[in-house]
Amino acid sequence: MSEVLVLVEHHDGAIAKVTGELLTAAARLGSPAAVVIGKPGTAESLAGELGALGAATVYAAESDEAAGFLVTPAVAGLAAAAAAADAPAAILLAATVEGREVAGRLAVRLESGLLADAVDVAAEDGVVVATQSVFGGAYTVRYRVAVGTPIISIRPGSIESVPASAATPQVVPVQVSIYPAISAVVVADHPEPVGDRPDLSAASVVVSGGRGVGSADNFHVVEELADAMGGAVGASRAAVDSGYYPPQFQVGQTGTTVSPQVYVALGISGAIQHRAGMQTSKTIVAVNKDADAPIFEIADFGVVGDLFTVAPQLTEAVTQRKG
Ligand SMILES: Cc1cc2nc3c(=O)[nH]c(=O)nc-3n(C[C@H](O)[C@H](O)[C@H](O)COP(=O)(O)OP(=O)(O)OC[C@H]3O[C@@H](n4cnc5c(N)ncnc54)[C@H](O)[C@@H]3O)c2cc1C
Numbered sequence: 001m002s003e004v005l006v007l008v009e010h011h012d013g014a015i016a017k018v019t020g021e022l023l024t025a026a027a028r029l030g031s032p033a034a035v036v037i038g039k040p041g042t043a044e045s046l047a048g049e050l051g052a053l054g055a056a057t058v059y060a061a062e063s064d065e066a067a068g069f070l071v072t073p074a075v076a077g078l079a080a081a082a083a084a085a086d087a088p089a090a091i092l093l094a095a096t097v098e099g100r101e102v103a104g105r106l107a108v109r110l111e112s113g114l115l116a117d118a119v120d121v122a123a124e125d126g127v128v129v130a131t132q133s134v135f136g137g138a139y140t141v142r143y144r145v146a147v148g149t150p151i152i153s154i155r156p157g158s159i160e161s162v163p164a165s166a167a168t169p170q171v172v173p174v175q176v177s178i179y180p181a182i183s184a185v186v187v188a189d190h191p192e193p194v195g196d197r198p199d200l201s202a203a204s205v206v207v208s209g210g211r212g213v214g215s216a217d218n219f220h221v222v223e224e225l226a227d228a229m230g231g232a233v234g235a236s237r238a239a240v241d242s243g244y245y246p247p248q249f250q251v252g253q254t255g256t257t258v259s260p261q262v263y264v265a266l267g268i269s270g271a272i273q274h275r276a277g278m279q280t281s282k283t284i285v286a287v288n289k290d291a292d293a294p295i296f297e298i299a300d301f302g303v304v305g306d307l308f309t310v311a312p313q314l315t316e317a318v319t320q321r322k323g
Pocket residue numbers: 209210211212213235236237238239250251252253254255266267268269270271272273274277287288289290293305306307308
């Protein structure tokens with residue numbers, strides 16, 4: 001069975017949730033092989049956990065300089081692992097800001113086709129096929145590459161991670177060459193503080209507020225429901241442009257794309273640019289006082305009502321059920 005390479009996202013020794021999702025996707029296409037970029041010893045320290053997530057092999061693309069550069073070590077490491085794997089069936093990455101850039105550069109390096117922002121993958125008669133949600137979720141398309149090894153960036157949260165064999169995989173070192181002259185140097189590595197809430201792009205639950213929230217002071221109603229549900233907070237662009245919530249929390253075409261198990265939209269009309277960033281959520285709940293708001297066209301559960309009446313009741317009900 002051909003190997004399917006997965007770029008491992010990790011920080012401070014913790015493997016990102018999306019890596020489990022990618023390894024589950026890889027198992028549908030062939031034998032999952034994790035590619036770890038980092039300082040010497042990183043792959044060995046992560047191997048047990050990667051095995052439990054389904055990796056049969058771990059390629060260690062390690063060097064002392066790897067952590068000092070953005071993007072290029074991952075491109076070099078994946079290219080080296082692809083050569084070592086001998087015609088892998090596909091290469092999977094998360095459709096995150098960095099993953100997208102790595103995928104594009106890797107496609108050029110390997111002269112391969114790139115399938116961007118997929119929400120599902122399958123092997124059909126030996127051909128790797130990806131599914132993509134396009135035009136604000138109005139169409140679902142299936143597509144494949146015509147040239148080379150399929151390089152696929154997958155939207156975090158779109159595939160459920162399924163635990164696999166807990167066998168510790170074999171760690172295979174590969175050479176990673178970094179060219180400092182063409183690499184962006186990391187001069188400081190301070191992730192934005194996110195508090196206790198999960199990362200918006202990978203959260204299982206997202207509660208977003210729109211212009212209907214009315215002010216920055218009112219946004220606590222959104223935050224309280226998110227916290228009760230253990231979710232992340234999002235915002236529509238109108239809410240961001242109005243100064244109700246910071247821009248890094250914007251969901252939509254020009255913000256973050258999310259695909260959680262549950263998406264709650266409070267006071268959001270459901271413009272196509274907002275839908276483009278959340279339409280693949282598994283269950284969509286909308287609260288809006290306008291019964292004709294377009295968000296109700298895609299909602300699984302809708303409440304026509306004032307969010308300041310409905311959301312606190314929902315928060316209380318969730319809290320009571322948990323307690
Ligand atoms: C190029 C481009 C890119 C864009 N990118 C994005 C993007 O990434 N993300 C994004 O979100 N938008 C984006 N937009 C903007 C988008 O077109 C909409 O303007 C925006 O999504 C509207 O946000 P909203 O639903 O919060 O506000 P509105 O459309 O004003 O809707 C507010 C809603 O709140 C309801 N409401 C009011 N008060 C209450 C209450 N008390 N209780 C319950 N409901 C209430 C109203 O009935 C209304 O439906 C983009 C636009 C363009 C042109």
